[in-house]
Amino acid sequence: MRNLFGGSCFLCRGAATALLCDACDADLPRLGGELCPRCALASPGGQVCGRCLTDAPHYDATVAALAYAFPADALVQALKFRGELALSSLLGKLLADRIAHATVDRIIAVPLSPARLRTRGYNQSVEIARHVMPAKLDLHTCVRTRETPPQMDLPFDERRRNVRGAFQCTRALIGERIALVDDVMTTGATLDEVAKVLKAAGASRVENWVVARTP
Ligand SMILES: [Zn+2]
Numbered sequence: 001m002r003n004l005f006g007g008s009c010f011l012c013r014g015a016a017t018a019l020l021c022d023a024c025d026a027d028l029p030r031l032g033g034e035l036c037p038r039c040a041l042a043s044p045g046g047q048v049c050g051r052c053l054t055d056a057p058h059y060d061a062t063v064a065a066l067a068y069a070f071p072a073d074a075l076v077q078a079l080k081f082r083g084e085l086a087l088s089s090l091l092g093k094l095l096a097d098r099i100a101h102a103t104v105d106r107i108i109a110v111p112l113s114p115a116r117l118r119t120r121g122y123n124q125s126v127e128i129a130r131h132v133m134p135a136k137l138d139l140h141t142c143v144r145t146r147e148t149p150p151q152m153d154l155p156f157d158e159r160r161r162n163v164r165g166a167f168q169c170t171r172a173l174i175g176e177r178i179a180l181v182d183d184v185m186t187t188g189a190t191l192d193e194v195a196k197v198l199k200a201a202g203a204s205r206v207e208n209w210v211v212a213r214t215p
């Protein structure tokens with residue numbers, strides 16, 4: 001493959017043999033510490049957090065590779081908005097490292113609407129998922145049935161309503177364990193809405209696999 005960055009690190013422009021130099025790679029804000037297994041926010045002792053206990057989401061677990069902080073946010077935004085598709089392999093592999101031993105029946109990437117897909121030309125979540133577990137990737141079962149304003153443009157308390165009813169499942173998923181791939185998880189409203197639809201189609205378990213988690 002052509003080296004898209006001409007032998008220089010995507011972040012610091014120093015000499016590099018991969019997309020990132022060793023120093024920038026080491027500096028990535030890898031997510032660690034004690035996290036709620038369900039939503040991947042900090043939680044003492046790694047216990048299910050109070051928010052997940054009182055208002056349980058439809059998804060069962062969340063795995064995130066990075067904290068959504070500099071420079072992870074710059075990488076995610078370059079992939080999403082500037083067409084830097086080569087970053088999908090970097091971000092996908094970071095995620096793949098975190099879920100090395102996971103067992104799922106099917107991987108679904110959070111879909112874009114057909115209109116948004118035409119404008120952008122690609123779905124960044126699909127491009128990431130291609131590098132995680134390509135043999136299990138399913139691009140057809142979950143569809144977005146209507147366009148919604150971008151979640152990032154809305155206050156947190158409006159995001160759940162914004163995506164309500166925006167997704168549909170095109171087949172039954174009786175007893176299946178599904179991994180749901182997305183680039184960033186902030187409030188989790190989109191992932192929760194998709195998980196609700198997948199569970200309604202019969203899925204027994206839905207795990208979020210996201211590149212970056214907003215702390
Ligand atoms: Zn660098």
Ligand SMILES: [Zn+2]
Nearest residue numbers: 036039049052
């Ligand atoms: Zn939680």
